[in-house]
Amino acid sequence: MIALSCFLLSFVCLAHSRSYYYGQSNGGNQGARFCYGKANGNYRDPDNCYGFITCSNSITYKMNCPSGLKYNERTGRCDWPQNVQCGRGVNEGTGCREGSTSYDECGQRCICVGGQLQNCVRIRKEFTSLTDAERKRHIDTILEVTAEGGIYRAEYEELINEHYELFSTGIHEKRHFIPWHRYYILQYENLMRKADCTFTATYWDWSLDSREPFSTGPDNVWNKDTGFGGNGVGTDQNCVLDGPFRKGAWSRVRPDNPPPGPDCLTRSFSGTAPAEADVMEVLNFDDFTMFEFGLRSTLHDNVHCQIGATMCTREAASAPEFFLHHSFIDKLWDDWQKKSMAHKYAYFPMVQEDMPGTDLRPARLIDLSNQPGGVSVEYEPFKPEEEIRANLAGLSPSQLRLSPRRPFTGLSQQAIRLFKISAADVKEIRVLEKWLNPNVIEPKN
Ligand SMILES: [Cu+2]
Secondary structure: OHHHHHHHOHHHHHHHOOEEEOOOOOOOOOOOOOOOOOOOEEEEOOOOOOEEEEEEOOEEEEEEOOOOOEEEOOOOEEEOHHHOOOOOOOOOOOOOOOOOEEEOOOOOEEEEEOOEEEEEEEEEOEHHHOOHHHHHHHHHHHHHHHOOOOOOHHHHHHHHHHHHHHOOOOOOOOOOHHHHHHHHHHHHHHHHHHHOOOOOOOEOOOOOOOOOOOOOOOOOOOOOOOOOOOOEEHHHOOEEOOOOOOOOOOOOOOOOOOOOOOOOOEOOOOOOOOOHHHHHHHHHOOOHHHHHHHHHHHHHHHHHHHHOHHHHOOOHHHOOHHHHHHHHHHHHHHHHHOOOHHHHOOOHHHOOOOOOOOOOOHHHHOOOOOEOOOEOEEEOOOHHHHHHHHHHHOOOHHHHHHOOOOOOEOOOHHHHHHOOOOHHHHHHHHHHHHHHOOOOEOOOO
């Protein structure tokens, strides 16, 4: 009722709304100087749809609309929200309760500070925890950005080929592997957000004991209707023939002078991914070198080549599922980092060498809440995974070793060749595999 009468008598109400000088610039280019050189009158607040800025004799006043109304630039008055187009990137948050958690229009989780949404965080979720509508939007954005002839295609190609070019320059070795790929996921996410600012990278937890990693059921990543499509078809060079990235419907990025192989996205599922208990055992290593080695070889390298085909070549990043897999690997680093400050800042501050293809030291990527560009990221825990972890959490290392788990398939020869793993490292990997699971399955190829 108050809002309605205010709407009808907006200028009367405006006289009652809170107003104050802009203090320090709050990160935008406005601030106390917003009104310098401007004619007296009302202006759109670049940071806030629920208010506006009044300039009077070059003095800046920030004004709030009556509760629930937004400032309509066209009429110069506060108006019903449905009549107002609030520009992208504009903070819609005023009206938020001080200290409360709110989401901005790009889906970032923010804190309300002084009527503004601040400390906004991108929340990366497990792909299968998304609703069907969210899955569709996620994949539609990927399709839009990757579309041949689309406005983002050139930038996308450049990003994908970067991984191909840099493949053997250290980005798959201890000193750069996890931070470089953390940065790479961020570049991918930033590109997708140009098409849809609500996009965040999603991860795929392949370790769920309750689910076959390569099933194509409606819950799974590999579903043709709500996911990334299924396995490649052997009689057609392992091309993927269903789902959004199927042959004929989607164009995979190839490098200049591509190595022999089909242009379609290919997959060749084989073996079984490590189980949740195996993942927990790797997370339980407190020594960075052991943790990183287990994460990179037994979890990362292995699953790359279990998806197989495109994902088991230097062109792996051209497979859309590359970012699902790497986001999970990145989440596992984050899980490990959360164990203590010593874990968080382990090893990388000592690497005095820029990451290949960047002018950033690996240490710049350590803090997920302060990524390059001031981006803050969090991985949302995945419920089924959390439950298993909670069940296993109370176990001592020896009890954990005895806890039942699905046997996984060991590292394949293809993976050993792709990642140029030395004979000495292969020996260590075999020991680790046996230690994680005495029933480790011998890989076929
Ligand atoms: Cu890689």
